[in-house]
Amino acid sequence: MVVGEFTTEVDVLVIGSGPGGYVAAIRAAQLGKNVTLVEREDLGGVCLNRGCIPSKALISVAHQYETAKHGMEKMGVFAEGVKLDFTRAQAYKNEVVKKLTGGVAGLLKGNNVTVLKGEALFVNENEVRVFDNYEVNRYRFNHCIIATGSRPIELKSLPFSKRVLSSTEALELPEVPKKLIVIGGGYIGVELGTAYAKLGAEVTILEGTDSILPGFEASLVQPVKKGLKANHVTVHTNALAKSVEETDSDVTVIADIKGVEQRLTADYVLVTVGRRPNTDNLGLDAIGVKLNERGYVVVDKQGRTNIPNIYAIGDIVAGPALAHKASYEGKVAAEAIAGLPSEVDYRAIPAVVFCDPEIASVGLTEEEAKKQGLKVKTGKFPFAANGRALSINQADGFVKVVAEEGTDVVLGVQIVGPAASNLIAEAGLAIEMGATLEDIALTIHAHPTLGEVTMEAAEVALGHGIHILSK
Incomplete structure (x- = not known):
């Protein structure tokens, strides 16, 4: 009624x-x-x-x-x-x-x-x-x-259940699992996989393509792979989860990993293959x-x-x-x-991954700009040469600035490193307002701060980097 x-x-x-x-x-x-x-x-x-x-x-x-x-x-x-x-x-x-x-x-x-x-x-x-x-x-x-x-997308071969979880259920677990298998090495899988690994779980990530975080430049992903290894996360690429077998106490994933069938058992399986x-x-x-x-x-x-x-x-x-x-x-x-x-x-919508170290990107990558027929110049500066990054013991990664050859207009910025999620805001503003490399380089950045790395990368692109030897 x-x-x-x-x-x-x-x-x-x-x-x-x-x-x-x-x-x-x-x-x-x-x-x-x-x-x-x-x-x-x-x-x-x-x-x-x-x-x-x-x-x-x-x-x-x-x-x-x-x-x-x-x-x-x-x-x-x-x-x-x-x-x-x-x-x-x-x-x-x-x-x-x-x-x-x-x-x-x-x-x-x-x-x-x-x-x-x-x-x-x-x-x-x-x-x-x-x-x-x-x-x-x-x-x-x-x-x-x-x-x-x-x-979350539910796979027919891995239907959601008591032990096959979406990100929603993974955030509500009553305990840290001893073993966790993550299906999908995109941003959700890498974020939650990293978090549970730091909390004490033995984490395995299965990614169907040839690299985790597909869509990001390989150079950005490399420090993240290093971070996953440091947290004892096992990553299998070119891996296809075919089916699961579930009991009251655990779940087994049958997967094709680089052409070889393997059986992986864990307390839970987290499926993160899109939405x-x-x-x-x-x-x-x-x-x-x-x-x-x-x-x-x-x-x-x-x-x-x-x-x-x-x-x-x-x-x-x-x-x-x-x-x-x-x-x-x-x-x-x-x-x-x-x-x-x-x-x-x-043009200026950023993408951020809260992995370790963080990744952030806004605007065009070097490859995307070239595919559009643009001639570009780039500047790259490592956090390892930044005083603040060294002082907080987080020196992995870099900032890369992509600009148009001739006009020096900033087309994109990619960051992997400490506080990348916060640092990307300056880059987004630069692209939104049509700033040039010189605009960034001439902006006085407080010292010692992580934000200086963006200024330094712009200076490298202009050919007069101060704190790095020019090629």
């Missing part, structure tokens, strides 16, 4: 409250729109509750634990009796999540966004039904922004919203679908599944609805 059905008029309806949806809702409200946000689960979406934030909290715990055990001996600091209380670590992670999701709720309320609990289903181009248990109500909108995110857009079960096909062959919503540069008053952002549209991309697209869509001439420009 369905209880009463009422129709409510709203100006802008946002479906999904992840980093795309809640940002879009707030921006639309700032622009004077009456906004209603529908969320079927938890405010903050996957990122805040089951992805970006909890994973980085556990990664931080793992880093602190590993540093306390082994990372300070070179500095003459010896810690005795270091132990891990994983229950408290999980409580810490949950506390971080609670603070952030509570903050999102406060921001939505402060911006007068109406929040509805339920699942939306399109009735027509201007109307949805919102289901919440046995209650259903109709909402008629002038504009709608769909921001329903994505979910699938949540575009099903919304009724999009019934109202004619156009999807591509992979199930992503087709949109223009303002996030507008083929139905002019319906927009889509984040993981359900083409491009990398990144929280900051979703937030950016959410602002653009909200501003487009408000009549502003905003549109997306992805």
Whole structure:
């Protein structure tokens, strides 16, 4: 039995409250729109509750634990009796999540966004039904922004179960497994694999291609491979997981590794082979919203679908599944609805991997620039020649700057090393504003800091590096 059905008029309806949806809702409200946000689960979406934030909290715990055990001996600091209380670590992670999701709720309320609990289903181009248990109500909108995110891909040969996990379950384990097999050497697999290895698990990564972190330059990945080896992580490339055998106490993966069948047994298997857009079960096909062959919503540069008053952002549209991309697209869509001439420009969207050491990249790589027919010059500077990096005992890696020959306009920056996730922001700004190598080189960077490495790399590209011998 369905209880009463009422129709409510709203100006802008946002479906999904992840980093795309809640940002879009707030921006639309700032622009004077009456906004209603529908969320079927938890405010903050996957990122805040089951992805970006909890994973980085556990990664931080793992880093602190590993540093306390082994990372300070070179500095003459010896810690005795270091132990891990994983229950408290999980409580810490949950506390971080609670603070952030509570903050999102406060921001939505402060911006007068109406929040509805339920699942939306399109009735027509201007109307949805919102289901919440046995209650259903109709909402008629002038504009709608769909921001329903994505979910982990489940392999037919490795269906999710008690011991075959997605990243969601891997973040909720009650104990650190003795052995963990990770299927997929992309950023999620490497991040969580590294974290659990530092926490004490024996980790094996199976990657189907010839290298972990496919899509990143080989030179960037090399220090990460070194870091994985230091943490006793076994990496098998050109490895295909074919099936699993599960018992109450363990799980065995049958895999083809470089043409040889092997059986690997562990406490758990973590499957991280990508994510699938949540575009099903919304009724999009019934109202004619156009999807591509992979199930992503087709949109223009303002996030507008083929139905002019319906927009889509984040993981359900083409491009990398990144929280900051979703937030950016959410602002653009909200501003487009408000009549502003905003549109997306992805030149300066960074990608970050929280491995050890961290990787960050923004703009074009040297290879990508050359494929576009551009003549380039590059500058590369190692953290090993940076005073701050040496002083904190994190000197692996480098910064590489790619610029156009002739104009010296910065086209891209790649970083592997300490705090790469923070250092990439300067590079993103440089690309966004059309800065040149000289702009970076002439910017006075505080000493001694890690940020100096970006300046030094620009100077190398200009041919007058100071703290490295020129070839």
